[in-house]
Amino acid sequence: MAPAVESLSEDHAAVYDRQLRVWGVEVQRRLMEAKVLIIGLTGLTAEIAKNLVLAGVGTVALRDDTPAARAAPGNFLVEPAAAEGRSVADASAATLTAMNPLMAVTTEPGPPHVAALLEGGQPASDLTSLLSRYDTVVAAGLPLRQIDALCGACRAAVAAAAAGNGGGGGGGGGGGGGGGGGGGGGPRQLFCGSVRGGSAFMFVDLGPQHEYSVKGEATQHTATYGTFRECMSAGLSSVNKRTHPLYLALRADVAAARQIAEHLAAATPAGAAGGAAAAALLPAGLLEDFVLDAAAAGADGGGSDADGTGADGGEVGPLGELAAVCAVVGGVVANNVLRAVSHVGPPLRNLFLYGLGAQDGLGVEECFM
Secondary structure, three states: OOOOOOOOOOHHHOOHHHHHHHHHHHHHHHHHHHHHEEOOHHHHHHHHHHHHHHOOEEEEEEOOOOOOHHOOOOOOOOOHOOOOOHHHHHHHHHHHHOOOOEEEEEEOOOOOOOOOHHHHHHHHHHHHHHOOOOEEEEEEEOHHHHHHHHHHHHHHHHHHHHHHOOOOOOOOOOOOEEEEEEEOOOOEEEEEEEEEEOOOEEEEEEOOEEEEOOOOOOOEEEEEEOHHHHOOOOOOOOOOOOOOHHHHHHHHHHHHHHHHHHHHHHHOOOOOHHHHHHHOOOOOOHHHHHHHHHHHHHHHHOOOOOEEEEOOOEEEOOOOOOOHHHHHHHHHHHHHHHHHHHOOOOOOOOOOEEEOOOHHHHHEEEEOO
């Protein structure tokens, strides 16, 4: 279990001495009270989880029932010698607990995705109930449709909690599926992204509004956020030559997926229901793989010829995660999760885009709503 936060023990003071000097006791207490759910253990989320646990986030829960023998190659938290018969979540939790025994690292049953939100019914209800028990959700490797649905579920949970408390505002228009969770206020903070080769993106929704303080300033600041759907359909008037090209690639991906769904719905006798069933037969993440692989190939000067072979004549295969990119992006994202849960410092709004061959290899923050 996470430690009580009424007071910091000598053990906590010794482990977090440097952090206490940087941001103080109150911020450390907020971190120790935070509950973060990580869905899908990839190289990216392994980096994020490591940084959160070492920083002293009170509860970090992992959801990934993939057999440890089939763990993502970039997930360094899975120790092969001790992984037999265990899930990726269990094996990763054991490593994280060894890194910081003072914090609670738990596991939640379930797959490394949120497809249940698209299916509706009891599976979706069970998942939204799970989400409601956490303040922050971090996910990696999800198809864009699932990011849209997860964003909608988080917003709906916040709106339901606000209505239950007699509050006014709340959710705003969310993405695809999902309903309000039960119990607590539901996840107020969402981080979803992916790494493919030398390219990566991270979508952030702390909305609809997030309050934070800045060191040395007495006034509180408020940042507004749009949903994933709003981010991917925002007006293009602010797009210019400095806009990261991966943003437009992601928009094209979302638009293509929507057109495919509409075409299948029109082409099948059962209409929309039949179209959804036909769309389910497509490989998950098909379009995302194409877009991010193409971006990564452009970053390293590679790519494919018209016949589908690489520049060296070899067959082109899907790119995996580059460890260096996971480390860079994972560090940035983890730092912003800490800012979000502590409400200290301006967090990302609402996209972080990274490519080895774009913007001089620098990560770029973009905001589209």
